[in-house]
Amino acid sequence: MRILAIDDDPTILEIIELFLETLGYSDIHVAPSADHATRQMERHTEAFDLILLDVNLPGMSGISLLRQVIEHPLHRRARIVMLSALGDARHIEDAFIAGAFDYIVKPFELPELEHVVKRIEALSKPDPKGTEPSTIREQAFAMENCISRLPKTALTVVSLTPVPEGPAAQARMAELYAGVERALANRRCLMCHLPDGSVAVLSFGSQTSAQELGQAAKDAVEGLLRSNTQADVAHIDTQVMCCTQERGMPEMLSLLRSKSGR
DSSP: OOEEEEOSOHHHHHHHHHHHHHTTOOOEEEESSHHHHHHHHHHOSSOOSEEEEESSOSSSOHHHHHHHHTTOTTTTTOEEEEEESOOSHHHHHHHHHHTOSEEEESSOOHHHHHHHHHHHHHHHSOOTTOOSOHHHHHHHHHHHHHHHHOSSEEEEEEEEESOOOSHHHHHHHHHHHHHHHHHTTTSSEEEEEOTTSOEEEEEESOHHHHHHHHHHHHHHHHHHHHTOTTOOOOEEEEEEEEESSTTHHHHHHHHHHHHTTO
């Protein structure tokens, strides 16, 4: 696995590099700034699998660099884990909305870093079933990480029943997904498609905001279905779960994993 660590603190970079080497990783690269990291990404002809990215960098913020990476033709599939002393909800939300895979608050424990790196390494391997696109699988994992990192979130799942099958049906599903994205484009939320045909939307705040997002997503799907007489979807089911305390989180994760076939 090819790893790039970006941090303006040389001590943090040294700790990360030495620790990853003890775990058996050898293809490790470091950069003290966004500018150095950009030059490294342009110089390398093989994509990075994991990027450990500090939020506060000189010259360019880590969030801005994150957005550049996910648009990069070679490195856009890298899993990006933010590292930051900023542990407030707003910064964590911003990172996941921008496309982060996970977020680790400094100072962090080395076993936590090991857990995240090992999980990403497992995701880098081909799916043994060969039935689930890796991008969809990783979207669901990133949403799980977001739920686990934030104390107050709400999950809305819009399920299409039955799930259309066949090439033509899949094209219609893609149209439905695009419609939901347009409907939620100006709202502060995290969205992903799930392998069972559902659309999951994670909002930050109260259950009321989650219900509003769910209704917006549901309205978008129903409007597209009404305009498409060939759609073979019997009905739409909306589930809303709010996580405002610890006991709510396992239920949300369970729902998300069940929809992901895990």
